[in-house]
Amino acid sequence: MQGMPGAPYPLEPLFGRILSPFEQFLRRTTAGGIVLIATTVVALALAMVFGADAIHRFTERPIGFSAGGRPRLELSLHQWINDGLMSLFFLLVGLELKREILVGELSSLKDAALPVIAAIGGMVLPALIYLALNAGTPAASGWGIPMATDIAFAVGILVLLAWRIPKNLIIFLTALAIADDLGAVLVIAVFYTADLNLGSLGAAAALFAILVLFNRGGVRHPLPYALIGVPLWLAVHDSGVHATLAGILLAMAIPARPAHTPAHFERRIEELEAAFRADRRDEDTSDDPLSNFRMASIAEAMERSAAAVQSPLQRIEHGLTPWVTFVVIPVFALSNAGIDLLEVAWREAVAHRVTLGVMGGLVFGKFAGISLFSWASIRFGIARLPSGVRWVHLLGAAWLAGIGFTMSLFISQLAFSAPELVEEAKLGILLGSALSAAIGLVWLYLAASRSH
Numbered sequence: 384m385q386g387m388p389g390a391p392y393p394l395e396p397l398f399g400r401i402l403s404p405f406e407q408f409l410r411r412t413t414a415g416g417i418v419l420i421a422t423t424v425v426a427l428a429l430a431m432v433f434g435a436d437a438i439h440r441f442t443e444r445p446i447g448f449s450a451g452g453r454p455r456l457e458l459s460l461h462q463w464i465n466d467g468l469m470s471l472f473f474l475l476v477g478l479e480l481k482r483e484i485l486v487g488e489l490s491s492l493k494d495a496a497l498p499v500i501a502a503i504g505g506m507v508l509p510a511l512i513y514l515a516l517n518a519g520t521p522a523a524s525g526w527g528i529p530m531a532t533d534i535a536f537a538v539g540i541l542v543l544l545a546w547r548i549p550k551n552l553i554i555f556l557t558a559l560a561i562a563d564d565l566g567a568v569l570v571i572a573v574f575y576t577a578d579l580n581l582g583s584l585g586a587a588a589a590l591f592a593i594l595v596l597f598n599r600g601g602v603r604h605p606l607p608y609a610l611i612g613v614p615l616w617l618a619v620h621d622s623g624v625h626a627t628l629a630g631i632l633l634a635m636a637i638p639a640r641p642a643h644t645p646a647h648f649e650r651r652i653e654e655l656e657a658a659f660r661a662d663r664r665d666e667d668t669s670d671d672p673l674s675n676f677r678m679a680s681i682a683e684a685m686e687r688s689a690a691a692v693q694s695p696l697q698r699i700e701h702g703l704t705p706w707v708t709f710v711v712i713p714v715f716a717l718s719n720a721g722i723d724l725l726e727v728a729w730r731e732a733v734a735h736r737v738t739l740g741v742m743g744g745l746v747f748g749k750f751a752g753i754s755l756f757s758w759a760s761i762r763f764g765i766a767r768l769p770s771g772v773r774w775v776h777l778l779g780a781a782w783l784a785g786i787g788f789t790m791s792l793f794i795s796q797l798a799f800s801a802p803e804l805v806e807e808a809k810l811g812i813l814l815g816s817a818l819s820a821a822i823g824l825v826w827l828y829l830a831a832s833r834s835h
Contacts, residue, residue: 414708414709415535415539415708415709415712416535416536416538416539416540417539418708418709418712418713419533419535419536419539419712419713419716419788419789420536422712422713422716422717422720423716423720423788423813425717426716426717426719426720426721427720427721427722429717429721430721430722438721439802441460442459442460442461442464442718443459443460443461444459444460445457445458445459446458446459446460446463456617460718461718461719464714464715464718464719465627465715465718465719465793465796466620466625466626466627467616467626468711468714468715469627469630469711469715469793470616470626470627470629470630471630471703471706471707471711472627472630472707472711472712472715472789473568473627473628473629473630473631473634474630474631474633474634474703475630475634475700475703475704475707476564476568476630476631476634477568477630477631477632477633477634477635478634478637478696478699478700478703479561479564479700480561480564480565480568480634481634481635481637481639481696482639482696482697482700483558483561485639487558488554488557488558488561489558489561489562493766493767494558495558495562496760496765496766497555497757497760497761497766497767497768497769498555498558498559498561498562499558499562500756500757500759500760500765500766501559501752501753501756501757501760501781502532502559502560502562502563502566502753503562503566503752503756504751504752504753504754504755504756504757505530505532505559505563505748505749505752505753505756505781505784506530506563506566506567506570506752507752507756508744508748508749508751508752508755509529509530509743509744509745509748509749509752510526510527510529510530510744510748511748512529512740512743512744512747512748513525513526513528513529513740513741513743513744513748514526514740515740516736516739516740516743517736517737517740520736521801521804522736522737522740522799522804522807524798524799525737525740525741525794525795525798525799525804525808526798527567527570527571527574527575527794527798528741528744528787528791528794528795528798528808528811528812529740529741529742529743529744529745529748529749529787529791529811529815530563530566530567530570530744530787530791530794531563531564531567531787531789531790531791531794532559532560532563532564532749532784532785532786532787532790533560533786533787533788533789533790533791533816534557534560534561534563534564535708535712535789536786536788536816536820537556537560537783537784537786538553538556538557538560540783540786540820540823540824541553541556541780541783541823541827543824544824544827544828544831547827547828547831547832548776548779548827548830548831549769549770549771549772549776550771551769551770551771551772552769552771552772552776552777552779552780554769555769555772555777555780556780556783556784559753559780559784560784563784564790567790567794568628568631570794571625571627571628571794571797572624572625572628575625575794575797575798576623576624576625578623579622579623579624580621580622580623583618583619583621583622583623584618584622584623584624586614586618586622587615587618587619587622587624587629587632590611590614590615590618591615591632591636593611594608594611594612594615594632594633594636595636597611597636598636598637598638601642602638603638603641603642603691603695604695605637605695605698605699608633608636608637608695612629612633615629615632615633616629616630619632625797627793637695637696637699638694638695638696639694639695639696640694641691641692641693641694641695642691642692643688643691643692644692645692647692648688648689648691648692651684651688652685652688655681655684655685655688656685658681659678659681659682659685712789715789715792715793716788716789716792719792719793719796719809720788720792720809720813722806722809722810722813733810733814735807737804737807737808737811738807738808738810738811738814739811740811741791741807741808741811741812741815742811742814742815742818743815744815745785745786745787745791745811745812745815745816745818745819746785746815746818746819746822748785749781749782749784749785749787749819750778750781750782750784750785750819753777753780753781753784754777754778754781757777757781775826775830776827776830778826779823779826779827779830780823780827781823782819782822782823782826783819783820783823783824783827784819785815785816785818785819785820785822785823786816786819786820786823787812787815787816788812788816791808791812791816792809792812795808795809795812
């Protein structure tokens, strides 16, 4: 973009290039993947230097509080991270899911068919492979661990080859990972729920109803939703359903429609722009917004109008993403990914059923499930390959979908209470994800080389 005639500076360097929502998403996701890789390396290094037990003892320190006569709520630091901070992660996942279902890649049955069916295959076969190795054992409850795809890792690695692969392949994998997230949320809600407290469950339902009334009543400011979101989290936490699902409920209640239409925004901006120019031409007033209070008020009115033409869902998603990407997920990784690789008895660990089940599910189950279900859906005319994407590309994306990190680690904490099973699952997640990433990266690189 060139600067406007007479402008002292070109607009692009001054204000930055205007990015589409998808380009913004890719930038955030790629950055998040890099940060997550670095944090994982740090977590592994800390575990090898100080020992996994030392980190475990630190994160198990209890932290509690009481307010308004309410009994003291005391959780370990590890639980505050997994139940509290990760609720923000699930809030962001819920917002992304809602946006994609309303206006994104999952809004059209024709566009959503292939990634949704592929995601189902990528969940069913990994679970079956895990159960084939662990059915009838105390570790059978871990079948959900290899079902998840880490969107930041998988899409971040795919973007490294963006100049060599079709853009629609990135869109396909993104939609698949989002559908995969929805499946993982349903699995957690249905299969990894403790005994239910009906009183707390009723309170959560009542609070959710209030949030829906806010939405239907035209409340667009995020503060009321945040104020109800806190007791909603407490009610869900006490109900026996995992507390992080409060984030999904809150996301479903956030309005997706803006307060003002684009036409109203355009008229308002034209009025304010005219007033701003008139104020600048007035020789009796200062040209500096710092001392010209009317000019400053007009600028603030423009800012409010710009916010009003964006939906609360968009504003909250954009505001929350950096915190989740660069704070919540790295803190979760530091707390959960640490395993002392120097102390691992590799021959026994790699041969353990949990480790093999998770690895086999992530590496082979994901690839086979996505590939077979995609082939069947296209063969029977339910779906079609995205424009410009060949089968060799889709198979490469199927390998990358075996990178299951954040959600897999999270489900492993819910599935097992025995520390040794959690450690074996972690090892399977790390090895399976690394192997899937390596195969997918090499596969797509070679496919791109042969096509040139």
